[in-house]
Amino acid sequence: MRLRLAVLSILALSILVACALPAPSAPANPLVMLGARLFRERRLSGNGAQACVDCHQPALAFTDGRPTALGSTGEVGVRNSPSLLNVGILPVLGWARPDLTSLEAQAIVPLFGTHPVEMGAAGAEQSILDRLRADPTYPQQFAAAFPNDPKPLHWEQIISALAAYERTLVSGTSPYDRWLARDTTALSAAAQRGLRLFQEVGCTACHSGPLLTNSSYHNVGLYNLDGRGAYPTGQAGLYEVTGQARDMGRFRVPSLRNVARTAPYYHDGSAATLSDVLDVYAAGGRGTGVNSPVKSPALAPITFTPQDRADLLAFFAALSDELLPP
Ligand code: HEC
Ligand code: HEC
Incomplete structure (x- = not known):
């Protein structure tokens, strides 16, 4: 009995350590x-x-x-x-x-x-x-x-x-959380491949940590209206705060927890689906945004096979909490 309790508390501790979310x-x-x-x-x-x-x-x-x-x-x-x-x-x-x-x-x-x-x-x-x-x-x-x-x-x-x-709106009941807590059955094979790919192609340069964001600001190349990287009026992001040209179109990296439930995407909701978002990363931007001089240098085009895309979508789905606060 005591042993079982000890095992349980070690497990509970490892959940807390691995996902680093506050306790319920x-x-x-x-x-x-x-x-x-x-x-x-x-x-x-x-x-x-x-x-x-x-x-x-x-x-x-x-x-x-x-x-x-x-x-x-x-x-x-x-x-x-x-x-x-x-x-x-x-x-x-x-x-x-x-x-x-x-x-x-x-x-x-x-x-x-x-x-x-x-x-x-x-x-x-x-x-x-x-x-x-x-x-x-x-x-x-x-x-x-x-x-x-x-x-x-x-x-x-x-x-x-x-x-x-x-502050009570804490979540951490996704398959990904169980995976972090060493439940090797928590992620499907596709989601596991998606997670590996997510790390290998460098998504974690920005989407890292327990909420899959490092809370930094980046331009992902959604717009380039004037060849110098301009975003539409009212959508200039950090530039609106600092007035610095290099901050044009820079927005805070969003958390990806529950991302399968939070469509549409981007600061202006201009991507309807996660598949559309993957198109942007595949091309290294959207439209003329691909050639934006102020786009984050981390965002070179990436070749995704149809399998890669399905795997990334399976990984995104595994970020959905099974229990949401009411
Ligand atoms: C009309 C829709 C609307 C209403 C009503 C609204 N919000 Fe929001 N909320 C937004 C939008 C849009 C943003 C993003 C704003 C931005 O970043 O410019 C936001 C952002 C936030 C954020 C920041 C989240 C993050 O990830 O940084 C918090 C916290 C928040 N709202 C809490 C509240 C609270 C509390 C109320 C009620 C007092 C409220 N909101 C009412 C639309 C709304
Ligand atoms: C250089 C930093 C950076 C890298 C690398 C990066 N992202 Fe992002 N990501 C962002 C920023 C910033 C946004 C929001 C941009 C905006 O709204 O203008 C975003 C938005 C998203 C969104 C939409 C989320 C929402 O709620 O709107 C998804 C999904 C996403 N990224 C997935 C990925 C994937 C998959 C990769 C790897 C292929 C990746 N990101 C690589 C910075 C980055």
């Missing part, structure tokens, strides 16, 4: 429960039409299935909604927002941002608080979540609760 979160506490409710709360938007969950749907690994997001007022944004799974361990958030290094700082963007308007809370700050304060259960729920804060419910609390909930 503690049972929901009042703060997390409040955050989970607020995440689904449409009254948090200016016109009461949209909640975080509308763009980050659990069944789609917390994405929305659209090329680019649709805000509460009908404004179509310029970025694809990323998954929120494991967002608590990302060192930097957003497709090209090196300034967003905490979930609290990030939450300000969908709530109050005006370029584009997402939840449209800017200008409606007080009326949103009034709505929540008038609710039969929120005041009590906030008091339970913030027992040492005597002020009536306020925005800082809303943001802390949302962030606390987001």
Whole structure:
């Protein structure tokens, strides 16, 4: 009995070490429960039409299935909604927002941002608080979540609760995780070949670590509108932040966990399928982007056989969690 326990705990330890994801979160506490409710709360938007969950749907690994997001007022944004799974361990958030290094700082963007308007809370700050304060259960729920804060419910609390909930969105139940934990039956032969190929052709130069991203910024050659590597207006990536020519079209390397569930792909949702993404890597870019002078030097064309493609797709499928947070 004791031996079996010891074996189990070694196994548990090796799972943690191999996938390096945080341990499953503690049972929901009042703060997390409040955050989970607020995440689904449409009254948090200016016109009461949209909640975080509308763009980050659990069944789609917390994405929305659209090329680019649709805000509460009908404004179509310029970025694809990323998954929120494991967002608590990302060192930097957003497709090209090196300034967003905490979930609290990030939450300000969908709530109050005006370029584009997402939840449209800017200008409606007080009326949103009034709505929540008038609710039969929120005041009590906030008091339970913030027992040492005597002020009536306020925005800082809303943001802390949302962030606390987001930190519980941990995943690590994919076949790939079981493989990392030395379950040699976890990956099909095709997925194993896909994983090897993924390493051999250099995908891991950028898609590395537990979330298959090193959180660096790269231009993968999607556009080259002017021969100097220009991306479309509003899609210039890191360049919009730094103004440096070399940052044109550079976006943060996305996590590939649950990637089979997060179509469409890229910062602007301009690839409908994973097969389309493989076409881009095969050609070393897309269209004239192949010859972009600011494309990452790591992205030379790659010859994929039909078998290679099927293997890579099998590997991607093995990155899907079997259990997703509700
Ligand atoms: C209108 C759709 C929409 C709504 C509503 C929305 N988001 Fe997002 N979310 C996005 C898009 C698009 C991005 C990527 C933005 C970017 O990088 O420019 C994003 C990015 C994020 C990120 C960063 C993820 C990463 O991988 O870096 C977090 C965290 C996040 N949203 C949380 C929230 C929370 C919390 C709410 C509610 C307060 C919310 N979102 C509401 C569309 C939305
Ligand atoms: C030089 C860094 C780099 C290398 C090497 C690289 N990628 Fe990427 N990958 C990125 C970046 C950056 C993006 C996002 C680009 C954008 O949206 O403009 C991306 C996007 C993706 C996506 C879409 C994910 C999503 O959610 O939108 C997939 C799938 C992908 N890469 C797979 C691969 C595969 C397979 C390889 C190897 C053949 C590879 N990558 C090599 C940097 C890299």
